[in-house]
Amino acid sequence: MPTLFFEVYKVMTDSENQWTEYWSNEGAGGEVFVNRQGEKHPKLREYWQEALSGLPEGTRILDLACGAGSIYRDIASASSGYRLAAADLSEKATQQLKDQMPAVETIVCSADDVPEASGAFDMVVSQFGVEYAGHAGLQEAMRLVAASGQLRLLCHIEDGFIDDRNQRELAGLKLIRDTGFIDHAISVTSETASRNEASAKAAVEAFTSIEPEVAAFVAKNPHGFHSHLYQGFRTMFCNRQRYRTSDIVGWLEAMREEQAKAETRIGEIRGATLSKDDIDQLRARLEAENFRDISIREFTLPEYTQPVAWAIHATRP
Numbered sequence: 001m002p003t004l005f006f007e008v009y010k011v012m013t014d015s016e017n018q019w020t021e022y023w024s025n026e027g028a029g030g031e032v033f034v035n036r037q038g039e040k041h042p043k044l045r046e047y048w049q050e051a052l053s054g055l056p057e058g059t060r061i062l063d064l065a066c067g068a069g070s071i072y073r074d075i076a077s078a079s080s081g082y083r084l085a086a087a088d089l090s091e092k093a094t095q096q097l098k099d100q101m102p103a104v105e106t107i108v109c110s111a112d113d114v115p116e117a118s119g120a121f122d123m124v125v126s127q128f129g130v131e132y133a134g135h136a137g138l139q140e141a142m143r144l145v146a147a148s149g150q151l152r153l154l155c156h157i158e159d160g161f162i163d164d165r166n167q168r169e170l171a172g173l174k175l176i177r178d179t180g181f182i183d184h185a186i187s188v189t190s191e192t193a194s195r196n197e198a199s200a201k202a203a204v205e206a207f208t209s210i211e212p213e214v215a216a217f218v219a220k221n222p223h224g225f226h227s228h229l230y231q232g233f234r235t236m237f238c239n240r241q242r243y244r245t246s247d248i249v250g251w252l253e254a255m256r257e258e259q260a261k262a263e264t265r266i267g268e269i270r271g272a273t274l275s276k277d278d279i280d281q282l283r284a285r286l287e288a289e290n291f292r293d294i295s296i297r298e299f300t301l302p303e304y305t306q307p308v309a310w311a312i313h314a315t316r317p
Contacts, residue, residue: 043301048074051152057081062121064141065111065129069097072104087114112136119146131155131272138282142289145316153312154299158273161306166266172226173263175217179210182256185233186249193245225262229255274310286314
């Protein structure tokens with residue numbers, strides 16, 4: 001027998017455009033992966049500070065698929081002697097970086113087609129970026145590394161901490177879609193406000209038939225769009241005397257649009273993750289491109305049992 005929804009009702013009675021929008025809103029702080037305080041994780045900062053310290057003056061560095069420039073923010077105080085360039089498909093992201101660090105040369109382009117000569121950079125770096133362009137993006141990163149130069153990447157890892165979280169969030173988004181949660185929520189909001197007893201009863205019964213499944217999923221997976229939607233609607237419906245019906249319905253319609261965007265963006269992230277087979281192929285390509293001192297390891301953070309990324313480092317003799 002399904003529980004009554006919210007347990008209190010009776011008592012109460014496109015890909016480029018997607019990422020451009022992301023950098024305009026959620027990514028406005030320049031970071032994709034943050035700690036619980038919403039700040040860049042200090043271990044990521046330490047990683048890049050160590051990797052980019054002590055380089056010769058005039059070293060030309062390219063941050064490929066740079067986003068809003070997370071990597072360069074870590075070396076701002078020590079980067080005056082470097083020649084910094086950053087490339088990303090999103091003009092919004094590169095402009096955000098340019099506004100904060102005017103000395104950085106920005107290039108708006110795909111990570112698999114950079115309008116620079118082969119070997120143009122002493123170092124090519126990327127953090128959760130170049131892998132979105134697939135094997136072609138990784139190949140382009142290799143092409144751009146000069147003799148005696150370095151390639152250093154942090155890439156999404158399959159079944160790691162981020163990927164596991166994204167898998168659960170996609171499952172939540174699918175559940176919201178498959179149960180018709182938003183349609184049912186709109187119906188129960190509108191019909192209970194209409195004071196038509198028969199239609200209100202039908203809407204309540206329909207919503208009650210799907211609500212326990214969503215509630216159970218949210219209880220096990222309290223983070224992500226599904227939780228934001230469920231908890232937000234619960235709060236508004238249980239306090240609906242404080243809201244206009246049109247406001248609740250309008251919020252739900254806006255959430256429908258956000259759901260579609262979230263599914264696209266998270267699906268792209270999942271598609272960019274590198275498996276162990278991908279890493280084996282990458283190692284073989286690095287060797288074929290005459291890279292040496294190849295190091296590919298799982299990048300871990302103290303508070304997580306799963307790795308966060310692949311840490312890839314290689315040099316070209």
